Amino acid sequence: MSVVNLLDFDRDGLTAFVEQLGEKRFRATQLFRWIHQKGASDFDAMSDLAKSLRDKLRERAAVQSLPVISEHVSTDGTVKWLFDVGAGNAIETVFIPESDRGTLCVSSQAGCAVGCRFCSTGHQGFSRNLCTGEILAQLWHAEHQLRRRLGLKEGERAVTNVVMMGMGEPLQNYAALVPALRAMLDDHGYGLSRRRVTVSTSGMVAMIDRLREDCPVALAVSLHAPNDALRNDLVPLNRKDGIEALLDACVRYLPAAPRDFVTFEYCMLDGVNDTPELARELVRLVKGRVPCKVNLIPFNPFPQSGLVRSSPERVQAFAAVLLRAGIVTTVRKTRGDDIDAACGQLAGEVQDRTRVHQRLVHAPVKVVRRMAPMQETKA
Ligand code: SF4
Structure with a gap:
């Protein structure tokens, strides 16, 4: 008889499983609390469950977490785990502590087929x-x-906040993602508010619409460019729908969203997407159309990228253009640099079944021009 991993269920799924065992529905809520609120994996420790149910669970089910390959703790308190997901694949998860919150950056896939250059x-x-x-x-x-x-x-x-910003495009793994989000939000699970759970997407338009219907949590979009020509190169998925359709999906999402804005992530790449002209184009693109916050992310270099981090002066100059136009703009602090846990650095181990790596290596990014140090006004 195969053993069921109870971490695979949201509460509805667990209820169906418990009913299959011939038990009452409320038993699922008790079990769900033991697993997610108390972190229990030993059924014998679940003292308010009847012994007969505990016996059935021992026979048919388990609470199976992932084997930890390594754990690194940064000097700034950031923690990075490498988890074994089998067949030579490993994924990374990062905890970022701050004075008023603890954010967990969670992976949704082993690797990613989108192939963003940065x-x-x-x-x-x-x-x-x-x-x-x-x-x-x-x-x-x-x-x-x-x-x-x-x-x-x-x-x-x-963990007070979860961001689906680790390895993978979460909306390409929608069927597994939504029950996981529901368990995060469930008052009998982790009880996180919708505002504190963020799905970050590279821009899957149809799936943004589905998420709005099924589980509208906070939305972040990896934008990285204000026009299709540049975005097609940086985020290849853009070739399918294009920026206009993506922004329309953001506008449709907002009435259901827990926040009244979408976050646009913008990774700052020297001489590629960080010019003042592109900042002004970004203003023209979003202003008055999509209530948004722009989060500028210093690029974290890695071998083979062929890309260079924008200088702090260029980042500030880009931010200044947005701020002058009244667009809320932040510059992300890099965390966990010393343990390769910063944004865009998560690598894990991936047995690639695609040709994404070869495509990226054989088609280097188009650098418009490397910039001289900026003389622009600071934000
Ligand atoms: S940023 Fe990385 S993980 Fe996210 S969609 Fe692009 S390639 Fe995938």
Whole structure:
């Protein structure tokens, strides 16, 4: 008889499973709390479940997290785990502590087929989608291990925010993603508010519409360019729908979203997408059309990218153009640099089943021009 991993279920899924065992529905809520709120994996420790149910669970089910290959802790407190997902693949998960929150950056795929040029994961190619249990195991492991390590009391949380910004394009793994999001939001699970769970997408228009219907959490879009010519090169997925359709999807998403803006991520690449002209084009693109916040991300270089990080002066000059136009703009602090945990650096181990890596290596990015140091006004 095959053993079912209970991390694969949201509460509805667990309820169906418990009913298959001939048990009452409310047992699923008890079980869900034991697993996700208390971090229990030993059925014998679940003291308010009837012994007969515990016996059935021991026979038919398990709470199986992911084997940890390594854990690194940065000097700034950032923690990065490398998890084994089998067949030579490994994924990375990063915890970023701040004074008022703890953010977990979660992976959705082993590798990624989108192949964004500035992304280390993208250069590795793609192996497979993670299942719901593998997505949730990252949160389960991080939350309960950190709670113990930090000595948190009952009811205190280590992870207060989740961003689906690790390895993979989450909306290409929609069927596994949505139950995982539901478990994160569930008051009997992690109880995170929709504002504190963010799905970041490279721009899958049809799937943004589905997410709006099924589970509208906060939305971040990896934009990185204000026109199709440049974005087609940096984010190849753009060739399918284009920026106009993407912005329309963002506008449709907002009425259902927990925040009244979309976050646009913009990785700053020297001489590629960081000129003041492109900043002004970005203003023309979004202003008055999509309520948004722009998050400028210093590029984190990695071998083979052929790209260079924009200087702080250029980032500030780009930000100044947006701020003068009244667009809320932030510059992301880089965290976990010393353990390769910063944005775009997650690499894991991927047995590539695509040709993404070869395509990127054989078609270097078009550098418009490397810029001389800027003389522009600072933000
Ligand atoms: S930025 Fe995201 S969508 Fe693009 S290659 Fe990296 S993981 Fe994939």
